[in-house]
Amino acid sequence: MRIAHVTDFFLPRLGGIEVQVHDLAVRQQAAGHDVEIVTTTPGGPVDDGELRVHRLSERLWLPAEVRPGILRDGRELLLRGRYDVLHVHAGPASPLAFAAAALADQVPVVVTIHSLLSHLEHAFRALDTAAGWTRWPAVWTAVSDVAAAPLRRLVWPAPVHVLPNGIDVDRWRVDPHPADPHGALVVAVMRLAARKRPMQLLRLLRRARMALPETAGLRVVIAGDGPRRPAMERYLRRHGMTGWVSLPGRLSRPQIRSLFAQGDLFVAPAILESFGIAALEARCAGLPVVARAEGGIGQFITDGREGVLVDSDAAMADAIAALATDPDRRGRIAAHNLATAPPVAWPDVLARTAGLYELAAAHRAPIGARA
Numbered sequence: 287m288r289i290a291h292v293t294d295f296f297l298p299r300l301g302g303i304e305v306q307v308h309d310l311a312v313r314q315q316a317a318g319h320d321v322e323i324v325t326t327t328p329g330g331p332v333d334d335g336e337l338r339v340h341r342l343s344e345r346l347w348l349p350a351e352v353r354p355g356i357l358r359d360g361r362e363l364l365l366r367g368r369y370d371v372l373h374v375h376a377g378p379a380s381p382l383a384f385a386a387a388a389l390a391d392q393v394p395v396v397v398t399i400h401s402l403l404s405h406l407e408h409a410f411r412a413l414d415t416a417a418g419w420t421r422w423p424a425v426w427t428a429v430s431d432v433a434a435a436p437l438r439r440l441v442w443p444a445p446v447h448v449l450p451n452g453i454d455v456d457r458w459r460v461d462p463h464p465a466d467p468h469g470a471l472v473v474a475v476m477r478l479a480a481r482k483r484p485m486q487l488l489r490l491l492r493r494a495r496m497a498l499p500e501t502a503g504l505r506v507v508i509a510g511d512g513p514r515r516p517a518m519e520r521y522l523r524r525h526g527m528t529g530w531v532s533l534p535g536r537l538s539r540p541q542i543r544s545l546f547a548q549g550d551l552f553v554a555p556a557i558l559e560s561f562g563i564a565a566l567e568a569r570c571a572g573l574p575v576v577a578r579a580e581g582g583i584g585q586f587i588t589d590g591r592e593g594v595l596v597d598s599d600a601a602m603a604d605a606i607a608a609l610a611t612d613p614d615r616r617g618r619i620a621a622h623n624l625a626t627a628p629p630v631a632w633p634d635v636l637a638r639t640a641g642l643y644e645l646a647a648a649h650r651a652p653i654g655a656r657a
Contacts, residue, residue: 287319287320287370287371287643288319288320288367288368288369288370288371289311289314289319289320289321289322289369289370289371289373289643290321290322290323290324290364290367290369290371290372290373291307291310291311291321291322291323291324291373291375292324292325292360292364292372292373292374292375292382292383292386293307293323293324293325293327293374293375293380293382293383294325294326294327294376294377294379294380294381294382294383295307295325295327295375295377295380296308296323296325296327296339297327298327298329299327300477300536301477302400302451302561302563303375303377303400304327305563306375306400306451306452306563307323307375308323308337309452309454309632310373310452310635310636310639311323311337312336312337313452313632313636314636314639315336315337317636321337321338322337322338322339322340322367322369323337323338323339323340324340324342324360324363324364324382324386325339325340325341325342325382326341326342326343326356326360326381326382327341327343328341328343328344329341340363342356342359342360342363342382343356356382357381357382357385360382360385360386361385361386361388361389364386364389364393365389365392365393369393370394370643370647371393371394371395371396371643371646371647372386372387372389372393372394372395372396373395373396373398373639373643374386374387374395374396374397374398374424375398375400376397376398376399376400376401377399377400377401378401378403378406383397384417384419387419387422387424388417388419388422390422390423390424390649391422391423394425394643394646394647394649395422395423395424395425395646396424396425396427396449396639396642396643396645396646397424397425397426397427398427398428398429398449399426399427399428399429399433399434399437399560400428400429400433400560400561401433401558401560402432402433402436402558402559402560402581402582403433403436403437403440404435404436405558407436407439407440410440411440414440420440420441420444423649424646425447425642425645425646425649426441426444426445426446426447427446427447427448427449427642428446428447428448428449428560429448429449429450429451429560429561429582429585430448430450430560430561430582430584430585431448431582431584431585432560432580432581432582432584432585433560433561433582434446434447434448447642449635449638449639449642450561450585450586450629450630450635450638451561451563451566451630451635452630452631452632452634452635452636453563453566453567453570453628453630453631453632454631454632455570455627455628455631457543457570458543458546458567458570458571459570459571459572459624460543460546460547460571460572461547462572462617462620462621462624463547463548465550465613465614465616465617466503466550466613467613468501468502468503469502469503469504469505469610470503470504470505470550470551470609470610470611470613470616471505471506471507471548471549471550472491472504472505472506472507472549472550472551472552472553472606472610473506473507473509473545473546473549473551473552473553473568473573474487474506474507474508474509474510474552474553474554474555474564475508475509475510475537475542475545475552475564475567475568476508476509476510476554476555476556476564477510477511477512478508478510478511478512478513478514478515478518478533479512479513479514480513480514481556481558482512482555482556483555483556483557484508484512484514484518484555485514485517485518485521486555486599487508487553487555488518488521488522488527488531489599490555490599490600490602490603490606491506491527491531491553491603491606492525492527493599493600493603494603494604494606494607494610495527495530495607497603497604497607498607498610498611502610502611504530504610505530505531506530506531506532507531507532507534507545507549508531508532508533509534509535509536509537509541509542509545510535510536510537511535511536515533518533519533542564542567543567543571546567546568546571546572546573547571549568549571549573550573550574550609550610550613550616551573551574551575551576551593551606551609551610551616552564552565552568552569552573552574552575552576552593553575553576553577553602553606554575554576554577554578554581554583555577555578555599555602556578556581557578557580557581558581559577559578559580559581559582559583560581560582561581561582561583561585562577562581562582562583565577565583565586565587566583566586566628566630569586569587569592569593569623569628570623570627570628571623571624572620572621572623572624573620573623574592574593574594574609574615574616574619574620574623575587575592575593575594576593576594576596576602576605576606576609577593577594577595577596578595578596578597578602579595579596579597580597583595585630586628586629586630591619591622592619592622592623593619594609
């Protein structure tokens with residue numbers, strides 16, 4: 287099968303969509319498919335490996351950059367490519383993705399929404415009035431039940447399928463380390479941007495530390511980079527937290543895995559979290575996950591089993607403090623997480639993806655087969 291993944295977000299940018307599209311394409315190509323990437327993200331210090339990547343931009347002004355003619359160039363490339371299916375990956379601001387999805391009347395299209403659209407439903411309804419995008423004959427998918435809910439309201443009566451992000455479970459498994467009865471290492475991996483709520487994370491961590499006895503050795507590592515880092519550094523200095531909270535910056539996957547091997551629990555403070563790939567990776571490494579219940583992390587974390595799901599920052603601070611002082615409970619959750627694979631391993635996700643491609647093909651024949 288000849289597949290084009292169309293995305294406004296790709297490597298060397300680092301984020302959930304970027305990494306997931308790359309990993310999906312690599313695995314499909316390894317399975318014998320002819321796979322290409324079409325993106326507006328310009329190149330950089332990244333090796334695309336065996337993947338063929340069509341980059342429509344030379345410079346990156348915004349994550350969803352549009353210069354005169356870029357959408358026209360992308361559409362023409364996709365129509366010339368004689369692809370069997372276009373797999374379109376979209377977030378809230380994805381002009382190339384939506385331009386590609388509009389080709390669904392000419393080539394089979396699967397659209398995967400990687401973000402929560404609930405806070406933008408009015409904007410998308412207005413766009414539908416102008417462009418009629420909900421009537422395009424695409425196969426609509428989202429990465430979690432939470433992400434699918436607002437999309438279902440928008441495209442009804444068309445069905446919306448859940449196509450979760452995939453994970454290489456064995457790649458993230460680590461050997462458990464002996465629990466420290468006198469402290470815990472809390473780990474977070476996130477983009478340091480407002481949507482991920484890094485400042486709220488620092489505040490609730492401070493609250494958790496204040497709830498612990500003086501002898502408790504709570505330590506925190508927040509891996510990642512982004513525009514909120516300077517404000518976070520100022521907060522840490524102002525509140526005397528630099529001795530127990532560190533910001534090492536952006537880490538590679540092997541470095542993150544090594545961090546998980548040392549960690550005792552993972553925390554994810556974001557509310558607008560459509561899936562939570564970093565939390566899934568931590569769960570596969572055995573770490574108990576403390577996360578907000580509103581997001582898509584509930585797709586693979588059950589409260590009380592793989593971690594703790596909470597409905598407020600205060601409850602998150604309390605959960606961190608409780609787990610930090612309960613090594614036995616952390617050990618039980620870690621043992622379960624290491625012994626039980628999540629329901630989103632790559633073999634299952636690839637099979638689900640192939641089924642959706644077949645469904646899209648049933649709607650529209652490939653360009654080469656059309657008269």
